[in-house]
Amino acid sequence: MSKFGLGAWECxxxxxxxxxTENNYHIRYNFFSIGETELGPIGMTLSAIRCLNRECNKASISCELNKSVFSDSRGQHVPTGTPIESWRLRPASFATQQPGFIPEPLRNDYYEACLIRDLSPKASATLSRRCLQGMIRDFCKISKARLIDEIKELRKLVDEDAGPKGVETETVDAIDHVRGVGNIGAHMEKDINNIVEVDPGEAQALIELIEMLFAEWYVAREKRRERLRKIETIALDKATQIADLRSQGQGVALSKEPESK
Ligand SMILES: [Zn+2]
Incomplete structure (x- = not known):
């Protein structure tokens, strides 16, 4: 369901x-007075929410098509039952923004997989599958003809404690776990041109796997590099300071170690 609500929310x-809260959230139901359709009386719920992050401040908008029923107590039509259809209008996709240090083709496959998940789960799963393969090739440096063989190779390396840096056993377990969901396993065994039927839930499981791998592989590696860069800068600054002090003849006061010539 794409309707927004009060309470915890992520932009x-x-x-x-x-x-x-009431201050940044809006919801309104609009009954269509067009007579009874094949679905019965219908209407649309429109909801919007404004991001409270000052730098963002963007409005997210979504709507739902609902069956309608007249409420005697409220004297008007109200939506009833689960929504017939729902649309995320803005942003159009539920994808989360991925950082620029993740290779662009991988990010694009992910964004597209998210965009078409409901419209075409099998096309979405095909893109996710290509994205997963791209990640294993780029991050793990494993390249074989079929994705399934690449996953098996990754599993073997990790089990032998020879896995690529930053790849944990739990992550490979998660890949194997998702492989067991519905038709996803068959999807990974087939050639890329072989389209396998999957449902939106299965397509979503793949998308979540990709989001997890982006975080655990690329984001974690970048954080590690960032920390190292900081340490390097600090060490370099210290070395410069020491050298400066020594050139001013204060080196002895700084260090108890004898000067080596
Ligand atoms: Zn925001």
Missing amino acids: RFCGKSQIA
């Missing part, structure tokens, strides 16, 4: 978690 534009 899809900037990724900030926050609480939606």
